[in-house]
Amino acid sequence: MGHGWQGAVLKLMRGKDFTFTVTGAEQVTEDYRRVRFTDGGLLAAAGIHPTMWVRLWFENAGKPHQRAYTLVDPDLEAGTFSLEFALHDGVASHWARGCAPGDTVEATLQGTGFEAPAPLPGRLLVVGDPASLPAVNSLLDALPGVPATVWFETQHASDEELPIRLDPEHHELRRVPRRNDGADLVARVKAELPGLADSDPYVWIACDTATTRTLATYARKELALPKERVHALGYWRAS
Numbered sequence: 001m002g003h004g005w006q007g008a009v010l011k012l013m014r015g016k017d018f019t020f021t022v023t024g025a026e027q028v029t030e031d032y033r034r035v036r037f038t039d040g041g042l043l044a045a046a047g048i049h050p051t052m053w054v055r056l057w058f059e060n061a062g063k064p065h066q067r068a069y070t071l072v073d074p075d076l077e078a079g080t081f082s083l084e085f086a087l088h089d090g091v092a093s094h095w096a097r098g099c100a101p102g103d104t105v106e107a108t109l110q111g112t113g114f115e116a117p118a119p120l121p122g123r124l125l126v127v128g129d130p131a132s133l134p135a136v137n138s139l140l141d142a143l144p145g146v147p148a149t150v151w152f153e154t155q156h157a158s159d160e161e162l163p164i165r166l167d168p169e170h171h172e173l174r175r176v177p178r179r180n181d182g183a184d185l186v187a188r189v190k191a192e193l194p195g196l197a198d199s200d201p202y203v204w205i206a207c208d209t210a211t212t213r214t215l216a217t218y219a220r221k222e223l224a225l226p227k228e229r230v231h232a233l234g235y236w237r238a239s
Helices: 004-010 042-046 091-098 130-142 157-161 180-196 209-222
Strands: 016-030 032-038 053-060 063-070 072-076 080-086 104-109 122-127 148-154 171-177 201-205 231-233
Touching: 004 104, 016 042, 016 072, 016 157, 032 091, 042 080, 042 104, 063 080, 063 091, 063 130, 072 104, 080 091, 080 130, 091 148, 122 130, 122 180, 122 209, 148 180, 171 180, 209 231
Parallel strands: 122 148, 122 201, 148 171, 201 231
Antiparallel strands: 016 032, 016 104, 032 080, 053 063, 053 104, 072 080
């Protein structure tokens, strides 16, 4: 399968292509699925860093369709990792539901990168949801011992069962049911974040695009946090 104009652009931007092979899968919850892969040489070629992500390519009515996913528990020596899918009615979710050992999927590595904030923050302030859960977990793993407050937006009852990697001594979880297209999450974070913003924070936001943009603007402009202490990336678009 060709990757169309998007693939051509990624090639110009020095994107590297790999083929992953499915080795197994597990249904973590009714609405969340983990698929295990061999990496096709990705990890040996690129190494590993926190929140590392790749673009997977799927076919959609004869056209290339790509979505980005964060690597879960990459193992450089074994050349393996997992990807996690917040399931919905979409091309990638349909593929994840039906894939079996031996199936392959094409992927492109381009644009990923992470540098731990220096100096380390006094507190992590994290806003995420099931789509960004692998990145949230990777971030928490990368900064052990740093206190963190996590606002986690949920869409399904089964989201209560998701494997959020919390350290009870250092991490606080605040679940927020998704209502009003994310407006409830925005209101909750705006009400509670200022009380934590005097702790030399590092703010990390990864929700739907509109919510992420709104909260990032709030943190940078209204709370006047330095831009290097605010990371924001929209993970999906509300339809």
